[in-house]
Amino acid sequence: xxxxxxxxxxxxxxxxxxxxxxxxxxxxxxxxxxxxxxxxxxxxxxxxxxxxxxxxxxxxxxxxxxxxxxxxxxxxxxxxxxxxxxxxxxxxxxxxxxxxxxxxxxxxxxxxxxxxxxxxxxxxxxxxxxxxxxxxxxxxxxxxxxxxxxxxxxxxxxxxxxxxxxxxxx
Amino acid sequence: xxxxxxxxxxxxxxxxxxxxxxxxxxxxxxxxxxxxxxxxxxxxxxxxxxxxxxxxxxxxxxxxxxxxxxxxxxxxxxxxxxxxxxxxxxxxxxxxxxxxxxxxxxxxxxxxxxxxxxxxxxxxxxxxxxxxxxxxxxxxxxxxxxxxxxxxxxxxxxxxxxxxxxxxxxxxxxxxxxxxxxxxxxxxxxxxxxxxxxxxxxxxxxxxxxxxxxxxxxxxxxxxxxxxxxxxxxxxxxxxxxxxxxxxxxxxxxxx
Numbered sequence: 001x002x003x004x005x006x007x008x009x010x011x012x013x014x015x016x017x018x019x020x021x022x023x024x025x026x027x028x029x030x031x032x033x034x035x036x037x038x039x040x041x042x043x044x045x046x047x048x049x050x051x052x053x054x055x056x057x058x059x060x061x062x063x064x065x066x067x068x069x070x071x072x073x074x075x076x077x078x079x080x081x082x083x084x085x086x087x088x089x090x091x092x093x094x095x096x097x098x099x100x101x102x103x104x105x106x107x108x109x110x111x112x113x114x115x116x117x118x119x120x121x122x123x124x125x126x127x128x129x130x131x132x133x134x135x136x137x138x139x140x141x142x143x144x145x146x147x148x149x150x151x152x153x154x155x156x157x158x159x160x161x162x163x164x165x166x167x168x169x170x
Numbered sequence: 171x172x173x174x175x176x177x178x179x180x181x182x183x184x185x186x187x188x189x190x191x192x193x194x195x196x197x198x199x200x201x202x203x204x205x206x207x208x209x210x211x212x213x214x215x216x217x218x219x220x221x222x223x224x225x226x227x228x229x230x231x232x233x234x235x236x237x238x239x240x241x242x243x244x245x246x247x248x249x250x251x252x253x254x255x256x257x258x259x260x261x262x263x264x265x266x267x268x269x270x271x272x273x274x275x276x277x278x279x280x281x282x283x284x285x286x287x288x289x290x291x292x293x294x295x296x297x298x299x300x301x302x303x304x305x306x307x308x309x310x311x312x313x314x315x316x317x318x319x320x321x322x323x324x325x326x327x328x329x330x331x332x333x334x335x336x337x338x339x340x341x342x343x344x345x346x347x348x349x350x351x352x353x354x355x356x357x358x359x360x361x362x363x364x365x366x367x368x369x370x371x372x373x374x375x376x377x378x379x380x381x382x383x384x385x386x387x388x389x390x391x392x393x394x395x396x397x398x399x400x401x402x403x404x405x406x407x408x409x410x411x412x413x414x415x416x417x418x419x420x421x422x423x424x425x426x
Contacts, residue, residue: 086356087355087356122348130337134388
């Protein structure tokens with residue numbers, strides 16, 4: 001995919017610094033950062049190893065979020081092993097096998113803020129309050145998905161292991 | 171026009187973004203990606219529902235306004251004399267010192283020359299008259315005016331096109347420059363050229379302006395759409411027309 005210019009995200013897009021192996025405290029724009037009962041979301045290398053909530057993710061709820069074009073939006077851009085949903089998109093890779101290619105922690109960072117990995121990606125950062133202007137009134141100040149929804153989607157993606165494509169071992 | 175566009179872009183965009191502009195020879199209308207049935211509907215004047223609005227526009231063109239001042243035709247004569255106008259708008263408006271689009275120009279004449287209140291955005295009358303005038307230019311290549319006074323609008327439009335907005339942090343360019351031809355759910359992402367407006371959209375079951383289309387895209391981005399008639403929309407229209415030239419005008423087009 002061709003990349004859009006770096007000027008789009010320059011400056012305020014993300015203050016995360018990715019340094020392999022370092023624990024980093026995270027930007028206040030992360031949705032979870034306002035919850036003082038929980039430690040800030042910590043990125044370690046290319047992953048967020050710790051779950052965002054105490055309740056383990058539910059793969060069935062996660063599947064429903066991924067399948068829902070107005071909630072997860074995933075199938076607008078991705079194909080996936082959800083045969084009842086026709087007209088899946090092809091802007092991103094097929095989600096089949098995502099759980100074989102990535103650890104749960106890697107999937108979590110990809111969802112929470114994929115732009116920390118690839119600032120130019122078209123994939124939205126699902127659990128940070130996007131710093132872009134002109135957010136519609138209904139969405140202002142809210143992340144695309146709440147912490148528990150992220151955990152549900154991570155749990156679902158981790159079950160997608162039937163792919164033969166190569167990826168990092170877990 | 172390329173010189174102008176390049177100058178306007180230079181002020182705002184990085185080299186990478188300019189390189190992402192679709193070269194003229196590769197510009198394609200959304201028409202090309204439509205199903206055979208929808209294409210047939212557009213090109214057959216007896217099947218294209220947009221022609222009903224064109225007919226309404228022809229009636230309005232000759233109808234005297236309530237004020238008793240002349241009809242459009244009273245001053246302009248045959249509408250065919252305005253062939254080419256839709257292909258070069260938005261243009262610079264001396265009176266306001268800013269860019270004005272075709273619908274703004276129609277309402278300007280209504281106010282200043284007919285002494286009647288302007289038509290509402292997306293009203294049957296405004297859509298009909300702009301479809302009628304667009305129809306006069308059908309088949310003509312989009313021909314952006316070489317007017318340096320439009321440079322600020324061009325630059326603003328280009329910047330808006332590339333700006334990430336809304337909850338999803340998307341830009342127009344992310345879809346229409348970088349991912350055209352790919353599938354977003356059921357829709358094939360077009361290059362996003364405003365060649366056919368106002369047009370009949372099957373999803374709307376009616377005619378709509380380019381601003382209505384842009385508001386649809388912005389809502390999809392979970393962004394607050396610009397207001398109808400705003401300077402931002404006129405600037406985007408100017409940039410989109412530069413970016414689409416020299417594709418031919420298709421008004422009234424049909425789209426899914």
